[in-house]
Amino acid sequence: MKKQNKMKCKEVHKLIGPFLNGSMDVKKSGLFRSHLSECRSCEKLVGELSATLSILDEQKRILPDPFMHTRIWQEIENRQKTNVLFSVRRIVQPIMVAAILIIGIYIGIGLGNSYVSEAEEIASVDNRTLVDEFLFNEMDYEPIEIFLIDK
Amino acid sequence: MISESNLVEDVKRKDHAAFKKLVDQYQEMVLNTCYGFVHDIDDAKDLTQEVFIKIYDSIHKFRGDAKLSTWIYRISVNKSLNFIRAAKKVKITDLDALSNSRDLKLRVHHESELADIEMEREQRSRILFKAIDSLNENQRIAFSLNKLEDVSYNEIGEIMNISLPAVESLIHRAKLNLQKKLIKYYKKNLN
Numbered sequence: 001m002k003k004q005n006k007m008k009c010k011e012v013h014k015l016i017g018p019f020l021n022g023s024m025d026v027k028k029s030g031l032f033r034s035h036l037s038e039c040r041s042c043e044k045l046v047g048e049l050s051a052t053l054s055i056l057d058e059q060k061r062i063l064p065d066p067f068m069h070t071r072i073w074q075e076i077e078n079r080q081k082t083n084v085l086f087s088v089r090r091i092v093q094p095i096m097v098a099a100i101l102i103i104g105i106y107i108g109i110g111l112g113n114s115y116v117s118e119a120e121e122i123a124s125v126d127n128r129t130l131v132d133e134f135l136f137n138e139m140d141y142e143p144i145e146i147f148l149i150d151k
Numbered sequence: 152m153i154s155e156s157n158l159v160e161d162v163k164r165k166d167h168a169a170f171k172k173l174v175d176q177y178q179e180m181v182l183n184t185c186y187g188f189v190h191d192i193d194d195a196k197d198l199t200q201e202v203f204i205k206i207y208d209s210i211h212k213f214r215g216d217a218k219l220s221t222w223i224y225r226i227s228v229n230k231s232l233n234f235i236r237a238a239k240k241v242k243i244t245d246l247d248a249l250s251n252s253r254d255l256k257l258r259v260h261h262e263s264e265l266a267d268i269e270m271e272r273e274q275r276s277r278i279l280f281k282a283i284d285s286l287n288e289n290q291r292i293a294f295s296l297n298k299l300e301d302v303s304y305n306e307i308g309e310i311m312n313i314s315l316p317a318v319e320s321l322i323h324r325a326k327l328n329l330q331k332k333l334i335k336y337y338k339k340n341l342n
Contacts, residue, residue: 013334013338016330016334017326017327017330020330041341044341045334045337045338045341048275048337048341049330049333049334049337051275052275052278052279052333052337053279053329053330053333055272055275055276055279056279056298056299059298059299061179061183062179062182062183062186062192062195063179064175064178064179064182065178065182065196065199068174068178068182068196068199068200068203069170069171069174069175069178071200072174072200072203072204072207073167073170073171075200075204076204076207079204
């Protein structure tokens with residue numbers, strides 16, 4: 001009969017919560033304490049758990065930082081400045097890119113045009129020389145008598 | 152003393168003095184709420200700064216349906232959770248992972264060598280916070296606000312947009328899960 005009234009370690013582990021909360025009835029609480037007085041490992045476990053959970057009740061409050069407002073205000077001002085710069089950059093950047101592109105295209109077209117007109121000039125000079133020297137002066141190299149002799 | 156609605160209206164007009172009053176009034180609340188989630192003072196201070204900048208930028212969205220503190224709590228919780236997600240601060244979902252830490256294991260096993268009570272307390276805090284961090288997100292928010300910040304169940308419901316019974320259930324389950332996790336951890340590491 002006595003043995004049946006004793007609590008086992010497993011049962012103690014299940015009842016640690018109600019025991020620590022104080023929600024256990026007097027009879028069970030007596031059995032629980034009796035087990036702890038005999039079982040070193042359960043006593044240690046309950047002690048450790050109780051000490052750990054008690055930290056929640058005695059949790060230290062962190063005191064306010066007297067310079068917090070200054071830090072926050074500084075950060076807000078910095079962000080506002082950055083935002084203004086960012087907005088200006090957002091407007092100026094595409095304009096600059098567009099301007100560079102237009103200038104680039106304009107220079108490209110200009111260079112392209114000047115290159116073509118030079119080539120044409122060279123070609124026209126060469127053609128003149130060819131026409132003068134070879135096409136209209138073929139008679140110098142192949143006289144008409146040679147054709148007559150062949151026939 | 153200036154009323155809450157007047158303070159809000161003044162901040163909406165970007166009044167510097169009103170904003171300073173708002174920071175002075177709510178700084179401790181925001182700082183401790185953030186600390187309850189990130190468990191690091193420097194991170195909590197940085198987050199507090201972010202929270203007040205967010206308040207300053209979006210105060211025009213505050214319509215006064217809820218209390219100002221509720222709105223500020225919500226911003227603080229969201230900022231803290233985003234910080235944790237981004238920094239992947241909470242990688243340990245199982246407390247067992249803590250026992251892999253040689254440092255902690257040694258401290259638990261050689262308890263007698265710990266002369267410094269403060270060190271012991273700090274170690275227990277680390278174990279406790281790891282256990283809280285490993286709770287599911289909703290349980291964790293409700294539990295942290297109630298236990299660490301002493302926020303009422305009603306206000307937690309407003310912050311989280313859930314009913315009062317849902318808050319009660321979340322906190323109850325959080326307590327049970329926390330105890331289970333700690334018992335499991337200590338059973339493994341004390342013997």
